[in-house]
Amino acid sequence: MTEMGERLVERAREAGGIRPDANASDLFALISAAAWLREQVSEEQAERLLSIMLDGLQPTR
Structure with missing residues (x-):
């Protein structure tokens, strides 16, 4: 599950959908x-x- 989570986060990061340090x-x-x-x-x-939590995951623009 952790590996799948990491892939999900990496894809979101690459797409600019999640902050880079998450x-x-x-x-x-x-x-x-x-x-x-x-x-x-x-x-x-x-x-x-x-x-509030979800807003905190957003990348800064």
């Missing part, structure tokens, strides 16, 4: 955090926090 480990940690958050906070707050 890696598969970061992606898996964010997915785990998002799942945990959804169980801990309201749906509205979880959606807002997920949006």
Whole structure:
């Protein structure tokens, strides 16, 4: 799974869709955090926090 994640992140990086310092480990940690958050906070707050996380993965332009 890690190898597939690395390939996914590399392709996203090459396409300019993810910041250059992000890696598969970061992606898996964010997915785990998002799942945990959804169980801990309201749906509205979880959606807002997920949006913030995803914005943080965007490359700077």
